[in-house]
Amino acid sequence: MPANHPGRQALRYLPVLPAVVLLAVFLAGPVLWAFHASLTNAGLTGRHARNPEWVGLENYQRLLQDPAFPLSLALTVLFVAGSAILGQNVLGLALAVLMRRARPAVSATVGTAVVAAWVLPEIVAAFAAYAFFSRDGTLNQLLGAAGLAEGDWLYAVPMVAVILANVWRGTAFSMLVYRAALNGVPAELTEAAQMDGASAWQRLAFITLPVIRGSIATNLMLVTLQTLAVFTLIWVMTAGGPANGSTTLPVLAYQEAFKFGDIGYGTAVATVLILIGGLFGAAYLRLLREQKP
Amino acid sequence: MLRRVSKTVSLVAAAVLALSACTPADPSGGNRTIKVAYQKTDSFTALDTMFQDAKKEFEAANQGVTIELQPIQANDDDYGTKLALALRSPSTAPDVFYEDTFKVRSDVDAGYLLNLDSRLAGWGDWAKFDDAAKEAGTADDGGTYAVPLGTDTRAIWYNKKVFEAAGVELPWRPSSWQDILETARKIKAASPDVIPFNMYAGKGTGEGTVMQGFYELLYGTGSSLYDQDSKKWVVGSAGFKDSLAFLHTLYQEKLAVPPAEALDPNVWKKVFGEWFPKAKLGATVEGSYAPSFWQDGGSYAWPGYGQEMGVAPFPTQKGAAPGAVSMSGGWTLAVGADTKQPDLAFNFVTTALNAENSLAFTVASSQIAVRTDVAADPGYQSANPFVKDVSGLVAVTHFRPATSDYPRISAAVQEATEAVITGNRTPEEAAAAYDAAVAGIVGGDKTIRK
Numbered sequence: 001m002p003a004n005h006p007g008r009q010a011l012r013y014l015p016v017l018p019a020v021v022l023l024a025v026f027l028a029g030p031v032l033w034a035f036h037a038s039l040t041n042a043g044l045t046g047r048h049a050r051n052p053e054w055v056g057l058e059n060y061q062r063l064l065q066d067p068a069f070p071l072s073l074a075l076t077v078l079f080v081a082g083s084a085i086l087g088q089n090v091l092g093l094a095l096a097v098l099m100r101r102a103r104p105a106v107s108a109t110v111g112t113a114v115v116a117a118w119v120l121p122e123i124v125a126a127f128a129a130y131a132f133f134s135r136d137g138t139l140n141q142l143l144g145a146a147g148l149a150e151g152d153w154l155y156a157v158p159m160v161a162v163i164l165a166n167v168w169r170g171t172a173f174s175m176l177v178y179r180a181a182l183n184g185v186p187a188e189l190t191e192a193a194q195m196d197g198a199s200a201w202q203r204l205a206f207i208t209l210p211v212i213r214g215s216i217a218t219n220l221m222l223v224t225l226q227t228l229a230v231f232t233l234i235w236v237m238t239a240g241g242p243a244n245g246s247t248t249l250p251v252l253a254y255q256e257a258f259k260f261g262d263i264g265y266g267t268a269v270a271t272v273l274i275l276i277g278g279l280f281g282a283a284y285l286r287l288l289r290e291q292k293p
Numbered sequence: 294m295l296r297r298v299s300k301t302v303s304l305v306a307a308a309v310l311a312l313s314a315c316t317p318a319d320p321s322g323g324n325r326t327i328k329v330a331y332q333k334t335d336s337f338t339a340l341d342t343m344f345q346d347a348k349k350e351f352e353a354a355n356q357g358v359t360i361e362l363q364p365i366q367a368n369d370d371d372y373g374t375k376l377a378l379a380l381r382s383p384s385t386a387p388d389v390f391y392e393d394t395f396k397v398r399s400d401v402d403a404g405y406l407l408n409l410d411s412r413l414a415g416w417g418d419w420a421k422f423d424d425a426a427k428e429a430g431t432a433d434d435g436g437t438y439a440v441p442l443g444t445d446t447r448a449i450w451y452n453k454k455v456f457e458a459a460g461v462e463l464p465w466r467p468s469s470w471q472d473i474l475e476t477a478r479k480i481k482a483a484s485p486d487v488i489p490f491n492m493y494a495g496k497g498t499g500e501g502t503v504m505q506g507f508y509e510l511l512y513g514t515g516s517s518l519y520d521q522d523s524k525k526w527v528v529g530s531a532g533f534k535d536s537l538a539f540l541h542t543l544y545q546e547k548l549a550v551p552p553a554e555a556l557d558p559n560v561w562k563k564v565f566g567e568w569f570p571k572a573k574l575g576a577t578v579e580g581s582y583a584p585s586f587w588q589d590g591g592s593y594a595w596p597g598y599g600q601e602m603g604v605a606p607f608p609t610q611k612g613a614a615p616g617a618v619s620m621s622g623g624w625t626l627a628v629g630a631d632t633k634q635p636d637l638a639f640n641f642v643t644t645a646l647n648a649e650n651s652l653a654f655t656v657a658s659s660q661i662a663v664r665t666d667v668a669a670d671p672g673y674q675s676a677n678p679f680v681k682d683v684s685g686l687v688a689v690t691h692f693r694p695a696t697s698d699y700p701r702i703s704a705a706v707q708e709a710t711e712a713v714i715t716g717n718r719t720p721e722e723a724a725a726a727y728d729a730a731v732a733g734i735v736g737g738d739k740t741i742r743k
Contacts, residue, residue, distance in 0.1 A: 044377045045396060046697025049403035135554055152553035241496050242556045243711060258374065260700045261399070 031274060038268035044261035052264065059268035068244055068252060069269075076228070076248040076276070079163060084227035087167035089220060092174025096182055097204065099175075111175070118172030126236035129165035130154075133237065158238045158246040165233055170226065174219055181215035182208070214288060221284035228277050249273045326359045327638050330379065331391035332372040333364035339657035340391065346653070347645035354644075358637060363387060380405040383631040388638040389645075392627040394429035397439050399697035400627075401432035407628040408436045412639045418647065418664070426663035429692045430625050433524060440642055442651075443660030444623030446686035447505050449473075449605045450583050451576035452569055456603075459483035459575075466605050469612045470510075470539055477548040480575045489548045491564060491577040494540055495711035497556040502707045504620050504693075505578045510536035512691050513609035513618040516743065518702070519694035525741040526702065528728040535610065537713045537720035544714040552715045566593040569602065578607060581683035585659045588677065599678045606686055619686040620693070623660070661687060698735050705730040 038059055042052035063069050095114065099107040117125060132138045133153040140150040153161045185208055193203050209216070231250040234240065240247035240255065247255070249269055257266025329348075333341045341364055348360040365375055373393060379385045380400070392400065400406055409430075413419045422441065430439035453463055459480040467473045477489035493506040511518065516532025519525070527533075543549045554560055565586045568574035570593065585591055587598035606617035626645060628638045644650070652667045654660070656676050661684050662668040674680055693699060709727040712718035718726065732740055 043403075043697065044374070045399040045405075046402045049377070049405075050381055130559075134557065134559075152551075155553035155556055239497060239499075239558050241711075242715070243496075243708070243717070258370075260704070261377075261697065 034267045034270055034274070037263055038265075038271045040264050042263040042267075044258070044263055046261060048264075055264070059265050062265065063268055063272070068247065071244060072247045072249050072252045073272075075159060075246065076273075078159060079166070079230070079248050080224055080227050080280075082159075082163040083166035083170070084223040085220065087163065088170045088174045088223050088227075089216075091167060091171050092176075092219070093178045093216075095171065095175045096178035097208075099179065100182060114175055115172045117169050120169070122169075122232045123236065125169045126165075126233045129161075129168065129233065130237045133161045133165070154238055155242055158242065162234050162237055162246055165237060166227060166230060169233065170223060173226075174223060177215060177219045177222075178212070181212040185211050217284050217287040220287075221281060224280045224284070225277055228273060228280070249276075325357060325634055325637060326361050327389060327632075327634065327641055328361045328363055328387040329389045329641070330363045330365060330376060330387035332369070333366055334368065337658070339654050342657065343645060343650050343654040347641065347650055351641050351644045355637070355640075360641060369393070380629070386629045386631050388629050388632040388634065389641055390627055390629065391442070392439055392625050394439070394441070394444075394621075394623050394625055395693060395695045395699075397430055397625065397627070398432050398695045399699070401434075401438050402697050404630055405627075406432075406438040407630045407632065407635055407638075408438055409440070409628065409639065410436050412636070413437055413440075416643055418643065421648075421664050421666050423663050423665060423668075423687055425621070425687055425690050425692075426623070429621070429623060430627075433696065439625035439627040440646055441663040442624045442626055442646065443655055443658065444621045444663055444687065444690075445661055446581045446619040446621055446683050446690050447509060447578055447607065448581065448619065448683055448686060449576050449607055450569070450579050451603050451605065452572055452574060453601055453603050454572045455480060455484065455487055455575045464603055464605070467608045468616070469608050470513075470610050472608065474539075474542060474546075474548070477543070477575065478546070481546075481548060487573055487575060488550050488568060489575040490543060491549055491568075491574060492540065492543060493555065493560070493578075494544070494549075494707075494714045495552070495556040496704065496707045497558045498560060499558070499707065500703060501561060502710055503703055504622065505580060507536060507540070507706055507710055508620045508691065508693075509578055509607040509618050510539055510610075512620070513607065515610075515613065517691075518706075519696075520741050520743065521694075523741055525739050526698075526731050526735055527743050528731055528740045529724075529742045532610075533727070534720050534724045537709060537723055540710055541713045541720050545716075549714075555714060556711065570595045570598075572601075581661055581679070581686075582659060584677045584679055602679075604679050604682045606682075606689070615689050617686065617689045619690040621661075621687070621690040622693070623663075663687075701734045702731060705734065 037052075039054060039056060040052040041048045041055050041058070043049050095110065099110060102110070120128065130137075135150075135152055135154075139153065143150050151157075189211070190203050190207055193207050198206070229250060230248075231254060234246055234248060234251055235254070238246045240251040249272065253266045253269035253273065255266075256262050256269060260266075329344060331340050331344060341362075344360075344362050344364075348362060351360055352358060365372055367375055372391075373396060376390060376392070377396075377400075379387065380390075380403070386405070392406075397406070426441040426444050427437065429441050429444065430437050432438050449467070451465060456463060456465055456476075459476075460483065461476055461479060465476070467476065473490060480487060480489040493502045495502060508518070511532055514530075514532030514535050516530040517527055520527055544552060544555070549555065550560065554563075564574060564577050564579070565583070569577075570587075583602075584598065586593045587595040587602075589596075607619065609616060609618055626642045628635060628642065632638045646664075648664065648666050651662070651664050652670055652673060655662045655667055656673055659676065661680075662670075662673055667673055668684055693703075705727050708730070709718075709723040712723045712726065713720055728740075
C-alpha cells in the first residue's frame with residue numbers, strides 16, 4: 001500500500017478525533033450557543049423566556065447606543081493593560097530577573113510571598129483585597145499609623161484598587177514563567193556580551209529579552225485572556241461601582257443576563273468579550289510567529 | 294413474501310404499543326405524582342419540615358397519590374435561577390413550587406404559573422388571608438397566581454441608648470419626615486460621633502436601597518412607582534423629587550453615613566454587627582427580620598437587643614393617612630402552568646398552607662403571618678419582642694410592581710439615589726435622568742406623568 005493512500009492518511013487523524021469532539025462539544029458549542037442567543041431576545045423570565053424571538057442584530061445595535069458600553073469597554077482595556085500587560089507581566093519579569101541575583105534566602109522568601117497570593121482561591125483573594133482597601137481596612141490603618149491621610153480607595157479610585165489587587169493576585173504566574181525562561185538563556189551568550197563591555201541594561205535589552213521573546217508572547221497571551229475574564233475580584237470589591245466606575249465587560253454581561261434576566265443582551269456583551277480575546281490572541285500569535293526565521 | 298408481511302405487521306404492532314405507552318395515563322386512576330420544588334439550606338429547614346408534614350397528611354388523605362419532594366440546596370439567587378431554568382421546559386417544570394413574590398409577575402408573563410382564581414374561590418381558608426398579602430400573588434391581569442406563605446415588613450429600628458442621650462422621648466414615633474430630620478439633628482448635636490439616621494442609598498446596597506429606604510419615602514408621598522390602573526410607570530412626580538430631596542438633606546447635613554461608606558455593598562453588616570450593638574448608630578430603616586441577626590445563633594448575636602432596641606413605623610411625608618408606610622416581600626407557593634393534575638396540585642397547596650402548618654412554619658422561620666388566624670395565635674406573638682409591632686405594618690405595606698421590566702427600573706432608582714447623595718446631581722436633575730431612563734427601558738408610551 002503506498003504511503004499516501006487516502007485511507008491511511010485519514011487514519012493518521014484518528015487519535016486526535018476524541019480531542020476534536022470534546023473541543024467541539026465543550027468549547028465551540030457554548031460559544032456558538034452564546035452567539036446564537038445574542039441574536040434573540042431570550043430572557044430568564046418574562047414574555048420571552050420560553051419562546052425567544054429572532055431579533056437579528058438588535059442586541060448589538062442596542063449595545064452600541066448603550067452609554068454603559070463604551071465606558072465598560074474602556075475600563076476593560078484599562079484593566080487588562082494596567083493589571084496584566086503592565087502590572088503582572090512587567091513586575092513578574094522584574095521579580096524573576098532580580099531573584100536570580102538575590103541571595104537564596106531572600107529569593108525564596110519573596111517567591112513564597114508572591115506565590116501565596118496566587119494560590120488563594122479567587123473569592124478568598126477578593127475578600128482579602130476588599131479588607132485591605134476598604135475604609136476600615138489595613139491600608140488606611142497603616143496610613144493612619146504613619147500619620148498620613150486616609151482615603152476611601154474603593155470609592156474614590158475603584159479601578160486603581162482592582163488593578164492593584166489583580167496585580168497582587170496574578171504576578172506569581174508571570175514570575176514563574178519568566179524564571180523558567182531565564183534559566184533557558186545560555187550563560188555563554190550573556191558572558192560574551194559582558195566581555196564585550198555591555199552593561200546590565202544592555203544585556204537585558206539586547207540579549208535576554210530577544211532570547212525569551214517566545215515566552216514573553218506566550219505569557220502575555222495567557223495573562224491577557226485570564227484577566228479579560230476576571231469577575232469575582234471586581235464583583236466582591238466594588239460590585240462594578242460606584243456609578244459604573246469599575247464595570248468591566250464581564251460585570252456588565254453578568255448584570256444584564258442574571259440581574260436583569262436579559263439573556264440575549266447579556267450574551268451579546270459576552271460575544272464582544274470573546275471577540276476582544278480573539279483579537280489579543282491573534283496579535284500575540286503573530287508576535288510568536290515573527291520570531292521564527 | 295409472507296414472512297416480510299408478518300415482520301412489517303409485528304413492527305407496526307410494536308410501534309403502536311410503544312406509542313400507546315407514551316400517552317398520559319387516565320388521570321382518574323392509577324398512581325399519580327405531584328412534584329414539589331422548594332429551597333432548603335443548612336440554616337433554612339423550616340420549609341422542608343412543613344412539606345414533609347404536608348406530604349404525610351396529603352398522601353394519607355389521597356390514596357394512590359405520591360408527593361415527590363425536590364428540595365433545592367441553594368441561596369435565594371441561585372434558587373431563582375435554577376427554578377427559572379427548570380420552568381423553561383414543560384418536561385422539567387415542577388407541579389408545585391416555592392416562588393419569590395418578586396418573581397410572580399414576570400413568571401406569569403413567561404407562562405410558568407397557573408391562574409388559581411376559580412380554585413381559590415372554592416377554598417374557605419382564602420378569606421383568612423390578609424388582603425395586602427394577597428396582592429403579592431396577583432399579576433398584571435388582575436388574576437391570582439400564587440398563595441402567600443409569609444411576608445416581611447420594613448420599619449425604623451432605633452437604639453434607645455442613643456435616643457436617651459439626645460433627650461428624645463421614648464417610645465419614639467415620628468409622625469412626619471420633618472420629625473425624623475429634627476430627631477436626627479438632636480442626636481448629632483448631643484453625640485457628634487454617632488451616625489444619627491441611616492438610610493441605604495446607591496447601587497452598592499442594591500435592592501436594599503429601594504426596599505429599606507427609597508420606597509418608604511416614595512409611597513409616603515402619595516405617589517407610586519407604577520400606576521396599577523393604566524399599567525404604566527409613573528414619571529415626573531413631585532413625590533419622587535421630594536423623596537430624593539429628603540435623602541439629599543440627610544446626607545448633605547451628615548446625618549447619615551458618609552457617601553463613600555453608604556455605597557459599600559457590605560455596609561449593612563456594620564449596621565447590624567457593629568454600629569447598633571456599640572450604640573454608634575441612632576436609627577436605620579430595616580426589615581422585620583432584623584431580630585434574626587441578633588437572636589441567639591444569629592450572625593451577630595446580641596443578648597441585649599430586646600432591651601436596647603426599639604421599633605417605629607416609617608411615617609408618611611406630612612403625616613397623611615394612614616400615617617405609616619412599609620414595604621414587603623416574602624414567598625409564595627405556586628402551581629405550574631403545565632401540571633397534568635391542576636386540582637391535585639392546588640389541593641396539596643391548601644394542605645401545606647392550612648392553619649396548623651402555616652403556624653409552625655411562620656414561627657420556625659421568623660416570618661410575618663399572612664393568615665389572620667395565625668397572626669392571632671399566642672405562639673406566634675411570643676416568637677420575639679418585636680413580632681407584634683412589625684406584624685401590624687402589614688396593614689400599611691406595599692409590594693413592588695415586579696414586572697419583567699422591574700429589575701432595570703429598580704437599578705435606575707438606585708442610580709438616582711446615588712447621584713443625589715454623592716452630590717453629582719440635584720434632586721431635580723436626578724429625577725429627570727430617572728424619567729429618561731424609564732422611558733428608555735419600557736418605551737415612552739408605557740410611562741405616565743402624575
